[in-house]
Amino acid sequence: MxxxxxxxxxxxxxxxxxxxxxxxxxxxxAGAKVYVADLIKENCEHVVDELKKKGLEGVAVSCDVSKFDQVDAVMEQAEKETGRLDIVVxxxxxxxxxxxxxTTQDEISKLINVNLMGASNGLQAGVKRMQxxxxxxxxxxxxxAGRHAMKEGFAYYGMTKAAIIYLTQAAAYAGADYNINVNSICPGIIRTPMWEKILDANVAAGADRETSWHDNLKHFIPLERGxxxxxxxxxxxxxLCSEYADHITGQALNIDGGASMD
Ligand SMILES: NC(=O)c1ccc[n+]([C@@H]2O[C@H](COP(=O)([O-])OP(=O)(O)OC[C@H]3O[C@@H](n4cnc5c(N)ncnc54)[C@H](O)[C@@H]3O)[C@@H](O)[C@H]2O)c1
Incomplete structure (x- = not known):
């Protein structure tokens, strides 16, 4: 493929x-020109610099996804500069x-504004513009974490992710008449800066960093591929962005080493 x-x-x-x-x-x-949007502009520029070193195409744009106008403006820029809009992630x-x-009220508001409204803004602007x-x-x-509540925590984080799975289906209905496929993905545990933040909290509570990481993997992920x-x-x-997924819409794909099976 x-x-x-x-x-x-x-x-x-x-x-x-x-x-x-x-x-x-x-x-x-795979050949796409990618608009690299993030709150942290320097990180976008770094990602685009790395693309250019490999002869690939990218444009760095700063954007706060919790603001609809900023999300929409990135798509508008992409359309103005290239005359099309094929993929939104x-x-x-x-x-x-x-x-x-x-979880504090402030944390709940931030989670909703970034995770849920961020996805909602991209879904609404994307479906409208792609029609x-x-x-x-x-x-x-x-x-x-959006598949079911966990006794370990992540209560409101999980709520925002469950809402994304729901909203994906609502957006998929809206896009269906226009050949717009709308799906979501459900990752498991990946050691990015986000997980380092979780490990920071465990270390602050007295845990050893690497032990805590391996304990979490063992606890959540059945597949032992590392x-x-x-x-x-x-x-x-x-x-999901390719022609091979032309008949897939409204789905939430687990890529989690089996974490969502229980
Ligand atoms: N790492 C995991 O184990 C894991 C598991 C399941 C789902 N996820 C999800 O995957 C996605 C990426 O996570 P990651 O692990 O790469 O985390 P990360 O923290 O490394 O990256 C998140 C990115 O989002 C950007 N961001 C945050 N708030 C923003 C805002 N208001 N506007 C624009 N950009 C903003 C950050 O600057 C950062 O570049 C997230 O939606 C996360 O919830 C991660």
Whole structure:
């Protein structure tokens, strides 16, 4: 299976590092021109510099996904500069570890604004803008934590991810008449800066960093293939953005080493 995205225009939000950066790389390697959007402009510029070293195409744009106008403006720029919009990936996210009772009002608001409204903004703007092309692929990053509540915490993080899975289906209905495929992905545990933040909290509580990491893997992930890499998630996004996924819509694809089976 060889994915060819030559001539296509993609916008990836939350693209400055971690899973987002891996998604940018896979889409660009397949031939897409990728708009690399993130809150942290320097990270976007770094990702684009790395693409250019490999002869690939990217444009760095700063964007706060919690603001609809900023999300829409990135797609508008991409359309103005390339005349098309083929792929949108809503990947930006933040995490808090807290349980249902511990999570503060401020943390709940931030999780909703970034994770849920970020995806909602990308879904609404994306479906509206892609209608005129009668074609498009949109993928949003949910999580295995959105599949069911966990006694370990992640209460409101999981709520935002469950809502993304739901909203993906609502957006898929809206896009269906226009050949716009809308799906989400549910990663397991990948050691990005987001997970380092969780490990920071465990270390502050007295745990050894590496022991805590391996304990979490063992606790959540049945498949014993070792660490999942950001690329493992990016391959699934590449597939969902390709012609091989033309008949897949409204789905949430688990890429989690079996974490969501229990
Ligand atoms: N790492 C994991 O184990 C894991 C598991 C399941 C789901 N996820 C999800 O995958 C996505 C990527 O996570 P990651 O692990 O690469 O984390 P990360 O923290 O390394 O990357 C997240 C990116 O989102 C950006 N971002 C945060 N707030 C933003 C905002 N308001 N506007 C624009 N960009 C913003 C950050 O600057 C960062 O570049 C997230 O949605 C996360 O919830 C991660």
């Amino acid at each position: 060889k994915v060819n995205l030559a001539e296509q225009t993609a916008v990836v939000y939350g693209a400055g590092r971690g899973i987002g950066e891996a998604i940018v790389n896979e889409l660009a390697k 809503n990947n930006a996210g933040i995490v808090t570890l807290g349980s249902f009772l511990e 005129k092309y009668n074609h498009g692929k949109i993928v949003s990053t949910a999580s295995f 660490d999942q890499k950001p690329e493992d998630i990016a391959y699934a996004v590449l597939f």
